[in-house]
Amino acid sequence: MFQGDPYEVTAINDVAKRFEAANPGTTIDLINxxxxxxxxxxxxxxxANTLPDIMELDAxxxxxxxxxxxxxxxxxxxxxxxxxxxxxxxxxxxxxxLDGKLYATGLSDSTVAIYASRKQLESLKxxxxxSVDDAWTSEEFEDVLQKLAAxxxxxxxxxxxxxxxxxxxxxxxxxxxxxxxGCDLIDRKTWKAAGTLDSAACVAVAQEMASWVKKGWxxxxxxxxxxxxxxxxxxxxxxxxxxxxxxxxxAMGDDLIVLPLPKFGSKSASPNGTWIYAVSKxxxxxxxxxxxxxxxxxxxxxxxAYRDHSSFPGLKSFAAKSPLYAEDGAxxxxxxxxxxxxxxxPPHPAYPTITLAFQxxxxxxxxxxxxxxELSKAAKKIDADIEDNSGYPPFGK
Numbered sequence: 001m002f003q004g005d006p007y008e009v010t011a012i013n014d015v016a017k018r019f020e021a022a023n024p025g026t027t028i029d030l031i032n033x034x035x036x037x038x039x040x041x042x043x044x045x046x047x048a049n050t051l052p053d054i055m056e057l058d059a060x061x062x063x064x065x066x067x068x069x070x071x072x073x074x075x076x077x078x079x080x081x082x083x084x085x086x087x088x089x090x091x092x093x094x095x096x097x098l099d100g101k102l103y104a105t106g107l108s109d110s111t112v113a114i115y116a117s118r119k120q121l122e123s124l125k126x127x128x129x130x131s132v133d134d135a136w137t138s139e140e141f142e143d144v145l146q147k148l149a150a151x152x153x154x155x156x157x158x159x160x161x162x163x164x165x166x167x168x169x170x171x172x173x174x175x176x177x178x179x180x181x182g183c184d185l186i187d188r189k190t191w192k193a194a195g196t197l198d199s200a201a202c203v204a205v206a207q208e209m210a211s212w213v214k215k216g217w218x219x220x221x222x223x224x225x226x227x228x229x230x231x232x233x234x235x236x237x238x239x240x241x242x243x244x245x246x247x248x249x250x251a252m253g254d255d256l257i258v259l260p261l262p263k264f265g266s267k268s269a270s271p272n273g274t275w276i277y278a279v280s281k282x283x284x285x286x287x288x289x290x291x292x293x294x295x296x297x298x299x300x301x302x303x304x305a306y307r308d309h310s311s312f313p314g315l316k317s318f319a320a321k322s323p324l325y326a327e328d329g330a331x332x333x334x335x336x337x338x339x340x341x342x343x344x345x346p347p348h349p350a351y352p353t354i355t356l357a358f359q360x361x362x363x364x365x366x367x368x369x370x371x372x373x374e375l376s377k378a379a380k381k382i383d384a385d386i387e388d389n390s391g392y393p394p395f396g397k
Contacts, residue, residue, distance in 0.1 A: 001031040001045075002056040003038045003275065011305035015296045028292065036167065039352075046070070053283035054293055057104060058168055059093035059273030060345035060355065066096040066103050067349035067392060071278045073101040077290030082297050082315070089338040090314035093273040097347045098394060106276035107297050107306055109314040111342065112173045113270075113334045114259040115228060115238040115248055121257075124151055131333060132260045132268050132340045138208065141262040145217050148236035157212060158219040158228050158235040161366065170362050171345060171355040172271050173239060174209070176261055179269035179343050181205045185354055186346050186382060191396045193379035197358070198372060205264050206362065206371040213366045229256075242312040242334055249310075249330070260333050260341070270337040273344055274312070312338075349392040353385040 002012055009032055016028035031052060033041045039061075045051055057065060065071050074083065074094075086094075086105060094104035114136075121128055124147050129135050136144065148156035163169035171185070178184055183201040186193040196202070212218050219227050219235050228238035229251040238244060239261075249256050261270050277297075283289045296302055303318055310331065313319035325335040346354055357378035364374045386392060 001033060001042070001052040001054070002277075003033050003035045004056075005309070007305055007309055011302050012296070015299045015302040016292075018299065018301075019292050019295050022295075023291075026288065026292075049282075051280040051282050053285075053289040054277055054279060056275050056277055059104070059276055060168065060171075060347070060351050062094065062104055062276075062278070063096060063347040064349045064351050065278070067395075070280055071103045072281045072283075072286065073103055074105060074279060074290065074293075075102065077279055077286050077293070078105060079290075079294040079298075082294050085315045085317050087314055087316055087319065087338065089272045089342050090276075092342075092344050093314075094276055094278075095347075104276040104278040105293075105297070106274065106314050107303060107318055108274055108311045109272055109338060110274035110312050111242050111270050111272065111334050111337050112176070112239065112261060113242065113331075113337070114261060115240055115244060116236070116257050116259055117233070117252065117255050118257045119255050120148075120236065124148070128257065129259050129333075132270075132336050135260040135268050136262040138262055138264045142208070144237070145212060149215070149217055153234075153236040155219040155223075155227060155235045156217040156237060158225075158238045158240070159209075159212075160225060160238075160240060161218065161221045162223070162225050168355060170359040172273070173241070174362060175345060175358070176269040176271050176341075176343070177205045177209065177264050178202050180261070180267055181264040182266070184346070185358055186348070188346060191348060191350075191386060191391070193354070193357075193382035194376070195379075197379040197382070198375040201265070202375055203371045206365050206375060208264075209362075210365045210368075210371060214368070218366075226251075242310060242331065245324075245331060245334075246310040256330070258331055258334050260337060268337075268341040269343055270341045271345070272338060272342040274314075276314075348395060350382060350386050350389070354382050357381040 016030060020026055089109045094102050096103050126144050145156040175185060181201045183196060183199045185197055187196045227235040229248040277293055279289050307322050310324055313322050313325055319325055323329050324331045361374040361378040365371050
């Protein structure tokens, strides 16, 4: 069971056919499920007790799935050559914190960066960061947005509000701002959200981002997702995922530059985690299941399809053949974030509640609601869910 863009659907169908040809008598049944309906479909399969042998899952939901008993460790199923090839951030996104075992893997990881026009920044005499350590401070970032607005840019920043609340975007893309400021969605030792998510630091960040919306600096939800690289270039900057690079570069060429996320406090922070593959506990042939997963992740044609779409490397051998992410590559700073500033979303069984509560809060705040009130509501929802589940033991002990 998987989701993805059309090129991913083609790549997975093709690699399944190659595996079948190499293993006569084996059939791969593929369940392609739309991204926005994926979690609902997964829930229905759980209710019907019809989990697939291999399931793609969004990394931050891993803790919930392992805690619920749906997955089994990959050691002994997936080839050691594949597991030892994983980057540290890929290992991080696939590891369950309580037992330290790896339950999911994939070809890719992910990040979010700032996209800009070199010519535009240079013309406005705006400093261009050259590394994660050199990232704009929040004060500098505010000044950049102000200069872009004053120069006549309609929308200084695209935060991709159009992605809505049916995806992980709000939590995935905006949580790093909280982490950079020194707060978080939840305290990762006590597993309490109250006093953390609604702390002064988190409230200040939410207020700052909401002020950009209030000033008319942010591309509205109704304006689509390509105002940054469209012919008219209505947006000055884009706060976008690594996947945004391919389309933006096709339109802008070498004028496109990739910069680290700004620092809202004393440290940099960026997200990691993407859609990765796990083996269900209900599979009747774990060895064969692991064999296909190993085959797919090692297949050169499968890798080429992802490389051609600027996929963020999660395997070291894939990174070595991805010049885009090399030290002098266009996405070098984005890849640098994986080792210098990446922080996984809270690895807790309550994550589905955590992310939904935060998404609702930030949406309301951007729409004009009080930041402290909304973040406190979200914190209460999160803590209530954890309390209703007796702390999700053995978490919290």
